[in-house]
Amino acid sequence: MKKPAVSWSKRIDSMNQPYPNCFVITTxxxxxxxxxxxxxxxxxxxxxxxKNKGTKNMIKVATKENLTVKIINFETSS
Incomplete structure (x- = not known):
């Protein structure tokens, strides 16, 4: 998980299932x-x-699977 998601889930004491993206190598x-x-x-x-293509794909997949989708927009410093 990326840091904003981890930080947010800890603040609300949410149950989460991490899927490490270090194993994701190809599209x-x-x-x-x-x-x-x-x-x-x-x-x-x-x-x-x-901008992130992986997150964009996840949003597309979740929408196709009829999941409720909420997008939190944020800017990253470059």
């Missing part, structure tokens, strides 16, 4: 990874800067 693997997360989830809370 195909990332898409399978996102599908696994969507199958486990009831909803998606995405922390997205509007």
């Amino acid at each position: 195909s693997a990332e898409q399978k990874h996102n599908k696994q997360m969507a199958n486990y989830a009831d909803a998606l809370l995405a922390f997205w800067n509007g």
